Amino acid sequence: MRGDRRLFRGLDFSLAAGQLLRVEGANGAGKTSLLRLLAGLALPAAGEVRWAGQPIRRQREAYAQALLYLGHLGGLKEELTAAENLAIEADLAGTSGVDGARIADALAGWGLARQARLPLRVLSAGQRRRAALARLQLTPARLWILDEPFNALDVDAVAQLGRLIETHLAGGGLAVVTSHMDLPIAPAQLQSLRLS
């Protein structure tokens, strides 16, 4: 429910390792709300979300470690630099082995080598989005929930993100993605959910 509106009901699906769920629907259909439900940021009015057979509200911390959620809002502090944001992020996520070199590599991979030490505030929307996407390379999370991750990206970056998701899936990861565009993913791994 969002406000007094019932957004969707009767949703029943499951996602296995290596699969991608693509959520489609018009604006306002509830795609973001669904993703937030899956991430555990919102509670469903009825029904439940399960991870590895257990409801997520019973395993908040384990689920948090397995999950990476990238929402509309960047989730990064704009006073800090891209490198600092990623370092704090890795720290808070309890991820070990993420040092300055790996962060620098990840950022360089997204074309942000020179911008890594600038406060995010001075970067463009596309650059900030790419800095946020660098998290994907630094996280051990198995489930990626990405809300409109292709927004504000140019053609090259879109292809790069597509490859990154494919690699993730090939390694046994799962992903839930909303997007207006076609995704460069092999159909066999793709599940589609259309909200209306």
Add this chain to the structure above:
Amino acid sequence: MVTARHRADAVTGLVFFVVVASLFPLGVGSEPRLLREIGPGVVWVAALLASLLSLPRLFVADHADGTLEQLLLRPHPLPLLALAKVAGHWLTTGLPLVLVSPLLGLQYGLDGPAIMVLLLSLLVGTPVLSLLGAVGAALALGLRGSGVLTALIVLPLNAPLLIFGSGVVQQQMAGMPVQGLFSLLGALLVAGLVTVPFALGQAMRIACE
């Protein structure tokens, strides 16, 4: 765990504190006895208002740029994260007030022991201001006019603290024992530390729903 803030407006609260406390002698005249009497109360009210001023900063920016919801997705216990946020707030807002308070005490003509008690009362009390203030800020998050709403929630909540805090200094100045009131202040702090993180965690979760 506390996010570093590269901001200069931690100083704003401190400046506000000093300015407000310095305005009173201008307004009420500089008769030493009067100033000494109102000193503790004025410093405490100034601390309360300065703390209130800095509360929106605690959550509003994080809510707006999505870092608050990311915080909720951390594998750490929610109350612990909430406590860390409050601790960060106190270190940047409350602690400077405590350190500056002796100067204000001097301005109001308080003697050494009274200044000591003032400082200690603020040392115990400003964390409570941060704790209760955080609850108010989190509850008002995302609502229109949230600054005023936060004030409306926080000011009454802090009334006992204000009474005990300035009261303990006045007791000392009157030559009466202060252990009782200090114990009450300490009790407020402990009660706050034990209950607020859980409430705050829930409030943060509700704000991001």
